[in-house]
Amino acid sequence: MDVKQIASQLVPLLGGKENIVSAAHCATRLRLVLKEDDKVDKKAIENLDGVKGAFASSGQFQVIFGTGLVNKVYAEFVKEAGLDQNNEEVVDHQEAVKKKMNPLARFAKTLSNIFVPIIPAIVASGLLMGLLGMMKTFEWVSGDSAIILFLDMFSSAAFIILPILIGFSAAKEFGGNAYLGAVIGGIMTHPALLNPWGLANAEPEVINFLGLNVELLGYQGTVVPVLLAVYVMSKIEKGTRKIVPNAIDLLVTPFVTVILTGLITLLVIGPLGTIVGEGITTILNFVYDNVGFVSGIIFGGIYSAIVITGVHHSFHAIEANLIADIGVNYLLPIWSMANVAQGGAGLAVFFKTKREKTKQVALPAAFSAFLGITEPVIFGVNLKYRKPFIGAMIGGALGGGYVVLTEVVANAYGLTGIPMLAIVAPLGATNLINYIVGFAIALVSAFVATWLLGFKEEEN
Structure with missing residues (x-):
């Protein structure tokens, strides 16, 4: 795959160099701030070699390439678009993004920028707390052992x-x-x-x-x-x-x-x-304790729709506050079910579609969702065909209802899907088993719902 050629083809389809304000990239997507979004030829971009999807969201036009490839395309793209990332005259990407957002989206973006860099520290502390808990529960070492003291220090430090x-x-x-x-x-x-x-x-x-x-x-x-x-x-x-x-x-x-x-x-x-x-925390606890699994159904069903707006990034602050106040995070399992369901719907599209390009996008995007990265399958597959997105919302609702009903919790935030097993397991075997059951419910129900709903394939 010639990444230089992809970059050179992409620039004119975005309206030319003069229409590109700034560029950045995440794990899977090229993120662009454009002067005028209506100058973009979205359909032509989606047909480029290596492109798994394209969409406009949260003040940015985003092109999905996938892990690994996006880094290479970005390096060539900034050269092709004349964006010298060391030039002080280049508009800061984050600020450029915020200027195009409404106040609510801007607030969510601000919270995201604050809490996302802290995620590794919180995840590490959660895993260490789990290890400490298992060592104490199963008495792997003496209670006054030095390793117990060390793990207690290491696991609580980030929260202190x-x-x-x-x-x-x-x-x-x-x-x-x-x-x-x-x-x-x-x-x-x-x-x-x-x-x-x-x-x-x-x-x-x-x-x-x-x-x-x-x-x-x-x-x-x-x-x-x-x-x-x-x-x-x-x-x-x-x-x-x-x-x-x-x-x-x-x-x-x-x-x-x-x-x-x-x-x-x-x-x-x-x-x-x-x-x-x-x-x-009091309001969330009241809803969680009194509405029960209904709240899981509602939040699990609509979470993916919230992802489209970008507001979901602000939830990290709420989850961090829950962990600080009550020691556990009962929201993350719900979000995880919604993400897993998107993967299940994407998997159904892979098996049902007759288009080879759709298959090439759907399978890796589905597995990406199982690992916690849902944007490729949401924007590149499910939302594109609409009904699979509805199927995923059904799966997310059922999975979300189950994990709330069985009181599944995590001891950190920032991980969903399969990686979330690491911050669910330390809180007990029952907690882990119920999370896995919820995972299966979300995946299978989204797959079946998408298969039954069907979808109309676009003509090539």
């Missing part, structure tokens, strides 16, 4: 310093200094503040500050307070920098930013953010 991780990532996203964001997170987890992580009935010390009683309570493992604090920090930093002379900026701006943000955080933002975070 979560405000620091979020502070660093959020400051970058909000346009502030990332290291000052980490400092704010450090203030919120300072040893002088009571660490509530793992302590059920501990009472914090109360001190008087300017007539106000302030609880010396830390924010280890929290999400909402640090997001609010760093957002305020970035505003203070930018405002201070505008009025401070360049000669003393390095001395004055960080000092003013940290002292003002620190005081506002401990006096106002921290307590307020905790109330908001606990409120979100």
